[in-house]
Amino acid sequence: xxxxxxxxxxxxxxxxxxxxxxxxxxxxxxxxxxxxxxxxxxxxxxxxxxxxxxxxxxxxxxxxxxxxxxxxxxxxxxxxxxxxxxxxxxxxxxxxxxxxxxxxxxxxxxxxxxxxxxxxxxxxxx
Amino acid sequence: xxxxxxxxxxxxxxxxxxxxxxxxxxxxxxxxxxxxxxxxxxxxxxxxxxxxxxxxxxxxxxxxxxxxxxxxxxxxxxxxxxxxxxxxxxxxxxxxxxxxxxxxxxxxxxxxxxxxxxxxxxxxxxxxxxxxxxxxxxxxxxxxxxxxxxxxxxxxxxxxxxxxxxxxxxxxxxxxxxxxxxxxxxxxxxxxxxxxxxxxxxxxxxxxxxxxxxxxxxxxxxxxxxxxxxxxxxxxxxxxxxxxxxxxxxxxxxxxxxxxxxxxxxxxxxxxxxxxxxxxxxxxxxxxxxxxxxxxxxxxxxxxxxxxxxxxxxxxxxxxxxxxxxxxxxxxxxxxxxxxxxxxxxxxxxxxxxxxxxxxxxxxxxxxxxxxxxxxxxxxxxxxxxxxxxxxxxxxxxxxxxxxxxxxxxxxxxxxxxxxxxxxxxxxxxxxxxxxxxxxxxxxxxxxxxxxxxxxxxxxxxxxxxxxxxxxxxxxxxxxxxxxxxxxxxxxxxxxxxxxxxxxxxxxxxxxxxxxxxxxxxxxxxxxxxxxxxxxxxxxxxxxxxxxxxxxxxxxxxxxxxxxxxxxxxxxxxxxxxxxxxxxxxxxxxxxxxxxxxxxxxxxxxxxxxxxxxxxxxxxxxxxxxxxxxxxxxxxxxxxxxxxxxxxxxxxxxxxxxxxxxxxxxxxxxxxxxxxxxxxxxxxxxxxxxxxxxxxxxxxxxxxxxxxxxxxxxxxxxxxxxxxxxxxxxxxxxxxxxxxxxx
Numbered sequence: 001x002x003x004x005x006x007x008x009x010x011x012x013x014x015x016x017x018x019x020x021x022x023x024x025x026x027x028x029x030x031x032x033x034x035x036x037x038x039x040x041x042x043x044x045x046x047x048x049x050x051x052x053x054x055x056x057x058x059x060x061x062x063x064x065x066x067x068x069x070x071x072x073x074x075x076x077x078x079x080x081x082x083x084x085x086x087x088x089x090x091x092x093x094x095x096x097x098x099x100x101x102x103x104x105x106x107x108x109x110x111x112x113x114x115x116x117x118x119x120x121x122x123x124x125x126x
Numbered sequence: 127x128x129x130x131x132x133x134x135x136x137x138x139x140x141x142x143x144x145x146x147x148x149x150x151x152x153x154x155x156x157x158x159x160x161x162x163x164x165x166x167x168x169x170x171x172x173x174x175x176x177x178x179x180x181x182x183x184x185x186x187x188x189x190x191x192x193x194x195x196x197x198x199x200x201x202x203x204x205x206x207x208x209x210x211x212x213x214x215x216x217x218x219x220x221x222x223x224x225x226x227x228x229x230x231x232x233x234x235x236x237x238x239x240x241x242x243x244x245x246x247x248x249x250x251x252x253x254x255x256x257x258x259x260x261x262x263x264x265x266x267x268x269x270x271x272x273x274x275x276x277x278x279x280x281x282x283x284x285x286x287x288x289x290x291x292x293x294x295x296x297x298x299x300x301x302x303x304x305x306x307x308x309x310x311x312x313x314x315x316x317x318x319x320x321x322x323x324x325x326x327x328x329x330x331x332x333x334x335x336x337x338x339x340x341x342x343x344x345x346x347x348x349x350x351x352x353x354x355x356x357x358x359x360x361x362x363x364x365x366x367x368x369x370x371x372x373x374x375x376x377x378x379x380x381x382x383x384x385x386x387x388x389x390x391x392x393x394x395x396x397x398x399x400x401x402x403x404x405x406x407x408x409x410x411x412x413x414x415x416x417x418x419x420x421x422x423x424x425x426x427x428x429x430x431x432x433x434x435x436x437x438x439x440x441x442x443x444x445x446x447x448x449x450x451x452x453x454x455x456x457x458x459x460x461x462x463x464x465x466x467x468x469x470x471x472x473x474x475x476x477x478x479x480x481x482x483x484x485x486x487x488x489x490x491x492x493x494x495x496x497x498x499x500x501x502x503x504x505x506x507x508x509x510x511x512x513x514x515x516x517x518x519x520x521x522x523x524x525x526x527x528x529x530x531x532x533x534x535x536x537x538x539x540x541x542x543x544x545x546x547x548x549x550x551x552x553x554x555x556x557x558x559x560x561x562x563x564x565x566x567x568x569x570x571x572x573x574x575x576x577x578x579x580x581x582x583x584x585x586x587x588x589x590x591x592x593x594x595x596x597x598x599x600x601x602x603x604x605x606x607x608x609x610x611x612x613x614x615x616x617x618x619x620x621x622x623x624x625x626x627x628x629x630x631x632x633x634x635x636x637x638x639x640x641x642x643x644x645x646x647x648x649x650x651x652x653x654x655x656x657x658x659x660x661x662x663x664x665x666x667x668x669x670x671x672x673x674x675x676x677x678x679x680x681x682x683x684x685x686x687x688x689x690x691x692x693x694x695x696x697x698x699x700x701x702x703x704x705x706x707x708x709x710x711x712x713x714x715x716x717x718x719x720x721x722x723x724x725x726x727x728x729x730x731x732x733x734x735x736x737x738x739x740x741x742x743x744x745x746x747x748x749x750x751x752x753x754x755x756x757x758x759x760x761x762x763x764x765x766x767x768x769x770x771x772x773x774x775x776x777x778x779x780x781x782x783x784x785x786x787x788x789x790x791x792x793x794x795x796x797x798x799x800x801x802x803x804x805x806x807x808x809x810x811x812x813x814x815x816x817x818x819x820x821x822x823x824x825x826x827x828x829x830x831x832x833x834x835x836x837x838x839x840x841x842x843x844x845x846x847x848x849x850x851x852x853x854x855x856x857x858x859x860x861x862x863x864x865x866x867x868x869x
Contacts, residue, residue, distance in 0.1 A: 014726060017678040021612035024619045024675060040768070059604050061726035062768035086607030107611030111618050 007031040007122045008049060012042045012056035012068065013084075018107075022055070025111040029118070039063025039071075046072060051079050053121050058085035066091055069099040080121040084109060178235075181303055182215045183207075184228045186239045186250060202287070203240060203264065206295035220244050222253065229258035232310060235303045239263040239281070242272060248279045255280020260302040264295075336432040339422070344371050344384075347427060356434055375432075378405045379415055383430060402435070414439040460574070465559070466511050467568040470529055475506035482575050483514060485546060511571075514542040528556040528569040539576065551576040605722040606689055609682030616675040616682075623672045626663035633659045692718040704741040709784055709851070710734045710777055712744050716751040717775060724759040729770050735778035740853055746827045753820040754788045754847050761792020761845060782853045783833075789846045795839040803837060 009031050011022050019035045026033055034049065036042035038060050045051065054072055058065035069081040081099060085091075086107040096104065102121045105114060207214050217234075219225040221244075228234045237254050239247060241264055254261045260282035265272040267288040276284050283298050285291065330337055336353030338346055346369060357374040372380045382403040405413045418431040456463055462479035466472055475483070483506060515523035524535040535556045541549050554573035561567050637652040659665075695715035714732070721730050755773065762771030776787040795803065804825040828835055833851035 015608050015612070017612045017682060018608060020678060021615040021619065021675070024671065025615050057608075059726060061770065084611075086604035086611065107607040108614035109611055111615055 039068040251279035758790035794841040
């Protein structure tokens with residue numbers, strides 16, 4: 001991956017306020033941020049752009065976060081994946097494993113922790 | 127001479143003559159001579175003889191003129207008859223046809239021929255002599271020829287009409303009468319004996335017992351045919367049937383017969399004179415004989431009566447066993463059993479009934495000390511069943527209903543109250559008892575204590591509720607954590623913004639200071655710093671985004687507040703009694719809470735109609751709504767489509783009923799599954815997704831409110847659950863679920 005290009009992070013959440021607060025928290029980071037409100041839109045962005053990291057909610061209309069991340073893993077294996085969910089107990093371990101996640105974060109999240117996870121994932125992606 | 131006393135003397139036709147139909151033409155009663163004062167020597171001879179009573183004598187004499195008067199006899203004869211000492215009845219005959227009835231009459235003692243003057247007297251004599259009473263002929267004093275003729279004709283005796291005539295006649299007559307009477311008596315006795323013999327033979331032959339007479343050596347002297355049938359002679363050698371008893375009957379029986387009666391162990395025969403002897407054959411077959419024995423009058427011979435009771439013993443054994451089994455069953459079933467008479471009075475109660483109705487059944491245990499058989503609960507006998515059913519609207523008494531009009535009940539749930547005040551839920555079945563004519567003889571009731579079952583049911587329903595709540599928790603957690611997430615992040619961000627802004631305000635403060643001091647250079651420098659800082663902190667962005675973050679956070683907080691409020695509304699515990707409630711509000715608060723979890727895949731449509739308040743248990747009904755909503759949501763999820771589904775909530779009042787419909791566009795229910803959806807533990811959900819109790823619990827709750835359910839479904843299109851509750855609820859016989867759980 002080209003070192004000159006700013007990393008691109010895709011945020012997926014059906015909740016606009018979550019997206020805007022994530023943006024806020026990552027405002028000072030050295031990466032480009034894209035957002036999607038649900039799984040299908042996220043996959044369109046994946047197809048149209050080069051994405052280094054996807055951070056997705058789980059409970060969303062249509063496709064669930066784990067489904068989305070599993071799909072991304074299959075089609076874009078070089079893209080790292082972080083799950084950010086308010087309730088992860090309902091996801092079975094096998095599902096989680098299938099999605100091959102870099103990290104699972106739960107809401108409410110801590111911005112510092114989130115930034116550390118992103119940095120870690122992006123270093124891996126490099 | 128006054129020695130002759132004819133009671134009717136000369137005026138004989140008046141009252142002394144009795145005309146008897148079919149009998150002699152005339153009778154004359156001759157009075158007792160003893161009434162006369164003087165006794166003749168002949169009378170003294172007769173003295174020691176026992177009195178004979180009335181002597182009936184037929185006199186064969188020629189008829190008088192009219193044929194109706196007393197027999198015309200010689201004066202001497204009349205006098206002689208008067209000396210007989212016993213009353214004499216004289217009857218007259220002069221023709222064979224007149225004489226014949228007397229010959230057949232056993233009360234006639236003698237036929238007296240007053241000389242052979244009647245035509246064919248010899249023929250008459252012959253007729254009498256062959257089989258009738260004795261005949262005595264009075265012959266002329268000098269006629270040996272006449273006497274000879276009389277004897278030849280069959281006369282028993284002849285009397286010469288001579289000087290001793292008056293003395294001889296009574297002696298001869300009495301002798302003949304005595305002899306005849308003795309003969310007659312013997313004949314009667316012989317006949318009677320013959321009759322008794324016939325009877326005896328018939329009895330011995332026909333009696334259903336084997337009869338045998340033994341001599342002192344045990345040799346069979348006589349036996350009847352039944353004995354031969356019971357113990358056939360083993361006469362292969364061709365010996366006569368006289369043989370020893372021991373060779374005929376089984377050894378055990380022979381031993382019992384030889385044992386003195388006192389030593390024999392008396393069986394349980396109802397007849398104390400009889401003994402029961404049990405004989406077990408080599409092949410294992412068992413026979414039971416009843417044995418009666420007695421010594422015959424001669425003291426040496428014994429008479430035995432042996433009956434085969436094997437069949438009746440078997441039946442009575444069987445009856446005993448059945449009775450014991452039945453009693454055992456009745457005593458040992460866990461169900462209580464009561465028999466009450468038409469007046470509602472307990473006539474039988476088993477152990478379980480005692481345990482439920484009295485409490486501790488052990489103290490009351492009626493164990494028969496001898497037989498060891500529990501004989502039910504005696505303390506209850508005679509008590510009124512109504513004592514346990516408080517008269518009130520909360521509990522019915524199915525037994526009373528059964529006694530009043532024969533209503534049967536099956537598994538009716540009701541409450542009874544024990545003397546210690548404890549209420550016990552029971553399930554009771556009751557049937558009337560009737561005799562052959564259909565007249566009521568009371569009722570039989572069988573019931574179970576449902577306390578434990580109710581408790582278990584409660585626990586299961588509680589579990590079901592927890593399961594539903596668990597499903598909710600995921601949705602609720604997510605819905606709370608989402609706003610919490612961005613509020614938390616925003617707060618963090620806003621504090622950063624505040625730090626930047628503080629820096630900026632610090633710079634502007636310096637600028638203001640410089641302006642007041644009026645040093646233009648300093649002012650310019652300060653202003654430049656402010657600009658740099660504004661650029662540094664991206665002031666425009668911070669100002670607008672601060673506000674935006676604040677608004678978003680406020681909105682998020684508001685959302686959390688709503689969720690918490692809905693949860694609180696949803697989970698408010700029920701009051702112990704039913705209370706007025708708003709069905710729309712119960713449905714709405716439930717829908718709101720459930721909606722939080724299905725917001726992403728479901729559009730909720732609400733069409734609430736105007737509803738009056740009803741008396742109910744809000745928490746229970748909310749549980750029903752939650753079950754239905756969760757089902758609807760799962761049905762929509764199961765479609766596997768990204769298109770959002772629709773859940774439509776409708777309420778309306780129709781007459782006296784409040785109608786709630788929950789309509790989904792989920793996968794629908796297979797036609798074959800539809801009839802089972804309200805059955806406990808029926809589920810089509812994957813393992814772990816449901817207990818299969820949600821709808822059955824809902825059904826119970828709605829039933830408890832006097833309502834009913836209807837379900838319509840089409841696979842691929844969706845399902846409609848319709849619930850109808852009466853505006854005025856029913857009397858609820860069972861305490862509310864939630865309250866009963868408190869212990």
